[in-house]
Amino acid sequence: MMDLTNRQWVRHAVTHPMEGFEDMRWKKAGSMKIATGIVLLWFVAAIFYERLYGFQFYTTNDKMFNVIPFIVQTIVIFLTWVVGNWSVCTLLDGEGTMRNIYIYSAYALIPYIASIYIEVLLSHFLIRDEMVFISAVYWIGLLWSGVLIFSAIKSVHQYSVIKTFVAIALTVVAMMIMLFLLVLLLSLFQQVYVFFYSLYTEAAYRLKV
Amino acid sequence: MHKKIQRIAAAACAAVLAGSMLTGLTAAADEHYDVYNYDRWEEAIPSQAGYMATRSVSGDDLGIGDFSEPSDLFRDTEDQLYIVDTKNNRIVVTDAGVTKVIRVMEEFTMPDGSRTKLKAPEGIYVSPESGLIYIADYSNSRVLVTDADGNVQLEVTKPESELFASELTFLPQKVIADKAGNIYIVLGNITTGAAMFDAEGNFKGYYGANTVEATSQVITNYFWKLISTDEMRSRQARTVPTGITNFDLDDEGFIYTCTQSTSQKKDTVKKLNPAGNNLFASLDTSWGDIQSVWDANTSKNYQSMICDIEISDDGNINCLDLTTGRVFQYDEEGNLLFIFGSTSEQLGGFTEVSAVESCGTEILVLDARKNTVTVFEETDFGSIVHEATVLYNDGYYEEALDPWFRVLQYDGNYRRAFLGISAAYLVQGNYKDSMKYAKLADSPYRYNRAFEGYRQEWLSEHMTQLVIGIVLIIAGILVLSWYVKKHHKPNAEYDLTKAAPREEE
16 A cells, blocks of 8 residues: 655655655655755755846846855755754654655645745746735745645654644754854854964965065 | 067057047046946946036136135026125125126115125025025124115014024024025024024024934934933933035925935935925935945045035936035936036045036036136036936936937946836837836836736737637646546555555554
8 A cells, every 4th residue: 555656755745734744654755866856946946036036026136146045045944954853853752863854844845845936937927916926826835835844843753733833943943053053163164264374374474584 | 670660550559549539438538537327236337427527717717806615606597606705705696607707795785774794604595586685694693685786675683583492593504585485594503494484584483304313323312211310311412303404496496405414314305395394205315425435544434415405497406415525416306317526636526515506507516615616517428318317207208219329329337228218118019128128227117017018918919829729738638637547557646545554653
C-alpha cells in the first residue's frame, strides 16, 4: 500500500495537509534531491519576483541589484529554520531527524513558492486596479504553506497541536539567536582581518623606509 | 623633421578640437560649475543648463555708488526693478534689464507733510492693482505704503492690539499685499506666521504659520512634559516651529512661503490658499538639494536653506538656496526643472544670496556680500523645456510632443520629457510607444495606464484566436486524460482507504 514514487509523494503531501506528512513518515518517504530543488526554486522565485515583476506594479532600481540579500532571504533562512528546529525539538523530545525536517519543511513550502511564480506571471497580464487577484493568490499560497509547515512539524516530531505551536515559536527565537551570532561572527572576523591587514601595511611601510 | 611632423599633427588636432568646441558643444560647457538634475531615484545626474549667467551689475555700474548689503528685489508690472539697498537706506529703481537707474527713493513725504527717511529697509512689494509701493522699513519698525512719487499713504507700525503681545518687537523683513489690499508682513523673531493687516492698517492676526515637525526630539519632549512639574517645564526648551522667511504672491492670489532652516525639512515651501491651508502638503517634492552634503573641512552638514521664493509670470517657482547659492526652478506642480548658480567668485557664483526675481526669460539674483545683481539668461534648452512644460501642465499633451523630443536631443536623461512623450502617445492611442516611454521614464503609473489600453486593444483584436485557443486547450486536456485513463494502469496512488492499518509504535 501507498507505494508512491518520489514525485507522487510530493503531490500527496501538498494536497493532503492533514495526513500527508504522517503518511510520508510512516512510509519513510521523501527525497533530499527534490527538497533541495524546491529550496533552489524558492531562491529563483525571489529573484524573479524582484526582477521580472510586471512593470505596471512596481519597479526596482536597476543600479542597485545585489544577489546576496536573496540568498539570505531564502536559502540561509531555510537552513537556519532547519537547524534551529532540529536543535529546539531535540530538546523537546522530537522524533524528527535533521534530514526529515529538511525534506518536510521544503515540501511544505511548495504552495508559497508556486504562488510567487503565479504572481509574477499574473503581474504581466493585470493592471493596478486588478491587484486584488494577485494578493488573493499570495494569501492562498501563504496560508496553505503555513498549514503545511504546521502539519509537517507536527508529524515529523509526533507532537500534539499545542506542543507544535510552542516548538515553532521557539524555533523562530532560535533562528534569531543564530542569525545574531552569525552577524557577530562575521563582524568579528572582519575586525580580525582589518587588524592583520594593518599589521601588514605597517610592516610593509617599515621595510620600505 | 620628425618633430616638425609631430608639431603639425598636434596643431591640427588642436584646431579640430577648437572647432568642435565652437560648434558642437552646448551651453553647459560654459558654466564653471557642474550642471545637474535629479533622476527618479533622487540621485544627482549631469544635465544641461537651463539658465546661464550673462552679466552681473553693481551699483557702481549703474552710476549710483555701490550697493551695500542689498536684501530684496522686486519687479513690478511695468517692468521696473526695485532693489532694496539696505545699508545705504535707499531703494533703487531700474529698468528690467538693470541697465539704467530710473529713480532712487530715499525720502518720503508723510501725509502731514513732514519728510521721513528709510532705515535699513529689507523688503519691498509693488501692488499690481493699485501701483502702491510697500516697503518693510526694518530698523524704523514700520511698513510704509507709498505711491510712486514718494507720498506715504499709510504707515503700519506695531499694532496696539490684544492679539499682538506688547513685549514682542516689530521688525518687518518682507512684505506683500493681496488684491484686496491686505498687507502681510514677515516679522523678525516671530514664528507664528506672517502678520496680517487690512488695507487700513489694522492688525488682523497671523497667517500661514509653519507646523512643528514631529521629530524624535519633539516627541520625547512631549512625553517629558507630561510627567514634569511646572517648574521643570518652564526651564525646558519650548517646541516652536521655524518662522517663515520669505513669501511671494502668484497671479491667482495664492501666497507661497519659504522657510530657511537647517533642522526643518517639512513645510520649507508652502502654497497657501486664502484659508491658510498648504496646497503643497501632499506633494512629495523635496525642495532644494535632496541629499545634504557633508563638508569635512568645517565638520558641517550642508543642507539647502530656501531663503527666497518667487513665482514667475508663467507660474514657475524659483527657490533660492542660501547654502549653495543655487536657484532651484520648479514648475507649478512642484517638478524640478533646473538647478543653476553656485558659491564661487566667478560670474554666476555667489557669496551670500539674498533675493531672486524673474523678468521674462531672465532671472535676477541678488548677492548681499558681492553687492551685485546677476542676470541669468534662459538658454535654448531652457526655453524648450519651458515651452513643453507649460503645454504639458495645461493638458496639451499632443502639442507638447514635439518640444519634448527636442528636449531629449539636448539631454537624454531628462525624465520629464519621457513622461510627457508617454502621456502624449497615450492620448493619441499609441499604447505601445506610450509603454515604451513610460518604461524609459521609470514610471509604473504611466506604464499601467498605457498597458491598460494596450491590453484592451490586444484582446479585441485577438478575441477569436483567444477563444479558439482556449477551446483547443480544454479539448486537448480532456482527450489526454481520457487517453491516460484508458492506457495507464491504476496503482494505489491515492487510495488511502486501502492503506494498511498503522502499526502501533
